[in-house]
Amino acid sequence: MSLFSRSSSRGILPGFGLTLGVTLLYFVVIVALPLVAMLYKSANLGFADFWTIVTSERALATYRITVSTAALATLLNAMFGMLLAWVLVRYEFPGRRLLDAIVDLPFALPTAVAGLALVTVFSANGWFGRYLEPLGIKVAYAPLGIALAMMFTSIPFVIRTVQPVLEDLASDVEEAARSLGASNWQIFTRVIWPAILPAFIAGCSLSFARSLGEFGAIVFISGNLPFETEVMSLLVFIRLDEYDYPAAAALATVMLVTAFLMLVITNSIQSWHLRYAERN
Structure with missing residues (x-):
């Protein structure tokens, strides 16, 4: 057989x-x-035409805005996503199951609805915007609003990758470290953190990749101003709307290559960490 x-x-x-x-x-x-x-x-464009499209002044501006806001969103997701995963796993409190279900809401909610909700909250006459803008903090139609929209749609990736690893950690290892006199900080940095690091890196990478390609939540809150709040995915949509399919394909190829390289780097870091953990 x-x-x-x-x-x-x-x-x-x-x-x-x-x-x-x-x-x-x-x-x-x-x-x-x-x-x-x-x-x-x-x-089919040829290298010269392809290079002209992807290095145009407007395209370079969208790269800068997209990458910078995606990096900010990923940084915030790394902090708050890690904390929320920790709370959901390590503590029991009223409404815990409801909060755990809400984490998946960005997966089910249309991103355009999320964008409209963010505009309602953070516009100049919104619930929070009316208090933030007099302080000089502009969220709607600004890069900060783009980062918040990206954060809203991508934070579940960090939580859902770290949460199962935290749940599977054996409590006896922490108890053994505590019995040997380790402080809570030492237990976290030397026992817990090395175990969850690969999942944490994977979650942050997925969050960053999701932020790079976000469109629906951003298109309403960004204002779509060229060179100021126009992201890469929106420029691709504009080229499609203009029936300039080769230009749209060229810009989309840049997004694809960027996401692929990021995943390769992430997998390399995870592989190195696993080999390092096995040696030690």
Whole structure:
């Protein structure tokens, strides 16, 4: 009996050939073909035209705005997402299950609705905006508003990657460290943090990637001002609206390459951390 047949005989789903075929068909139709079509459209431009489009003054401004606001959103997500995951795992309090369910709300809520809600709250006459703007803190139609929109849609990635690892940590290891005289800070930095670091890096990376491609929540709160609050995804949409498909494909290719390189770097860091942990 072959390896494939032995493996499939223990499975619940149909055999290896059928499951692999369905998986590959899904991957090709849903993922590979659109990406190949986009790359083919970009390749038809030629290097000179491609370089002119992706290095135009307006495109460079969108890169700067998108990356800077995504980095700020990821930094905030790293702090607050980690704290919220810790609270949900380590403490029991009234409304804990409701808060845990609300964490997934950005996944279910249309991002355009989130953008409208943020505008309502942070506009000049909004609930918070009316108090912030006299202090010189402009949120709506400003880079800060873009960062908040990105944070709203991407914070679940940090929480949902760190939370299961915290839940699986054995309490006896912490108790052993405490019995040896370790302080709470030493237990966190030397016992807990090394265990959750790979998941934390993965969550932050997914949060950053999600922020780079965000569109619906940003389009309402950013104001869409070229060179000031225009993000990369919006510029791609504008080029599509102008029927300039090659330019849209070129800009989208830059986003794709950026996301791919970020994931490669993240996986490399995680692999290094795992090898380091095994050696020590």
